Amino acid sequence: MFKTVYNWIDERLDITPMWRDVADHEVPEHVNPAHHFSAFVYCFGGLTFFITVIQILSGMFLTMYYVPDIINAYYSVEYLQTKVAFGQIVRGMHHWGASLVIVMMFLHTLRVFFTGSYKAPREMNWVVGMLIFFIMLGLGFTGYLLPWDNKAYFATKVGMEIADTVPYIGPYVKELLQGGEIVGAQTLTRFFAIHVFFLPAALLAMLGAHFIMIRRQGISGPL
């Protein structure tokens, strides 16, 4: 049955090469922890992706309860955390995952750095990786405000004061992010939109580029 459907589609769209390009490749010995335990350092990129997927899924469930306005945001989080079945787990996954994904990303970056894998011909992928790095930090910064408790509020306020000190563009950046003169209702909705739509979209585009480049170039060879 499945095979018939697959063949029917394949005849029309020729999809076999598509997934083969993505999935059908070999894993060389020097990156396979089954052969050399130390090759586990090559797993960090995959683990980063795994947790990124967890972040996206748990985030989608969080938005089912989260209300992005300053009157209800805190109480919607509190409700999710204490009253909704499995709400604590979903919020916990997103909260701890946010830290874990950064840890994994650090480790992955260090692996790439210390194995010299960023060298020709992989320069562009390193630059894309750094962009991903900044997007991740941006997700961390904007996500931190969303529960709208004191910790969130005052950390963001400090962040805005820091942005303000940048010469020339600082005050504009601050006002753009804040959506006004103070950290308030506009800031929360902006951070929500940035956290949930803008940055994930950028992240997915960058991840796509990252993976296509890895498949084109293959993993770097043994040292």
Next chain:
Amino acid sequence: MSHGHSPKEKVIYVGDSRVKKRVNPLLQPDYSAFPGKSEAFIPNFLLKEWMVGCVALVAFLVLTISEPAPLGYPADPNNTGFIPIPDWYFLFLYQFLKYPYASGSYVVFGTVLIPGIAFGALMLAPFLDTGKERRFYRRPIASSMMIVSLIAVVFLTKTAWNEYQHELKELNIIPEHIEREEKAREAAMEGKPTGQPKPNQEIALVDKDDPAMELMKKAGCLSCHGTDLKGGVGPSLRGLGDSLSQDDILKVLHEGPMKAQYEQALAAGVTEDEITSIAAWLAKQKSSTE
């Protein structure tokens, strides 16, 4: 399925089908260049990989269940005593900006110059370190710069955290997320609501058609507590049952701050039984029905 028109192919593209036949298939890197035991990604490697993934996922779930995500008190812009603290991966920058050469009139040094150079160099690493050598011990400059930066970041992060802990201790502050959780646990033990009271939230009247409402009017309570019990001269009585029981309320009336009003009500012809039914009804006024 290949695009060549083999006689067996069932779908024939007609007209202006623009799907071009790929002359050269995508260049796949040739792993025969690498010595040793290569393995197919699908299915061999993936089968092992997903088992490791499951173990990682279970470990992660255990963490999330044993350690609930923290939540403090609702943001209060007028709170002046709160010690701001960013998430841990920003601490190094936060700490750096506390040093005199990176703050005050030198703040641009701390917010733009140093981070700009550090992250700029990191971003452009492939174009700065262009040698062919990949082993880190043969790239002493790049490696030592990275190691020194790592040590600096770890040091700054740790210092920031220690200072934060020290400040909490000095000022005798319990972080809000811990305090809130403790209080919620205590409240839950006593059967009280565990959530934070929501300001301006309408607390609905329970059993608002109860005759007690009429009795309170007759006893003159509503002139101070409001015709809708939302308060006036006296406090709102909505949600009173959250904090007071029927006996508590009778005590307020018999010997507490409402003694004079209680006596006036008796003088106006309200009976003791009617007072008791008022108290019973007030005790039923809870903010949540759980």
